[in-house]
Amino acid sequence: MNAVETSILNKIRDLSRMPELVAQFAEQHGLSEDVVFGMNVALDEMLSNIIKYGYADDAIHEIHVRLSVSGRMLVAEIEDDGQPFDPCAAGPVDVDAPLEERKVGGLGIHIVRNLMAEVGYARVADRNRLVMKMLLEPATKEGIHGTE
């Protein structure tokens, strides 16, 4: 099968399951160490934001994560039933500003935007749906095999 998926609870410690999911998927698809590094970082940033700031109550919630490959992209889809939050609408982050003055969660979103080729958001049926797409190989390496 071309995808792996799992659900985690809205507990920070549950995030420790994600790197195993990424590793399992990376092995199936022969993903590079850099892609694994980037996807692990992006998932930690986005999922920890949802867990820390996404819910107005103290109840247990499930967050759904799915990884797949589409063309030359690794695609991560995250779905949660938290408060509406569009990370794509967050303003630019001044990485030269003192850390204390930066907005909560802003650095993580800034990092994700830099690592990903595309980040998309939609609110569907009272759920947040985030899609992150990452290039499987850096653009500069594409010519190596193409010219052989």
Next chain:
Amino acid sequence: MELSERKDNDVTVLEVVGRVDSVTSPDLGTRLTSILSTPPRKVLIDFGRLEYISSAGFRVLFLASKQAGESGGRLALCGLSAKALELFSIAGFLKLFTIAPSRAEGIAALR
């Protein structure tokens, strides 16, 4: 994440193995706070076996660097991979830290 500490005269070398993320960074923060609260407050963090670091880890490093600055301590990093350095650059953290290629150079930078 696993942490191991060893002394090189006045410098504490803290080796970080594995992931530094939302789950593990509090433990790294606790260890750094502890090392930096006792003189001579010099820490070299060896990231040679780092799997990845997220912004939760950057925050912990920043707070440790601040603690070091306020207490007359010093903090340096070594062993970062090209990918990790790229992330430090994206986050705007390259200039906040003393970053050395090797452990020996990191120790030298703290003296």
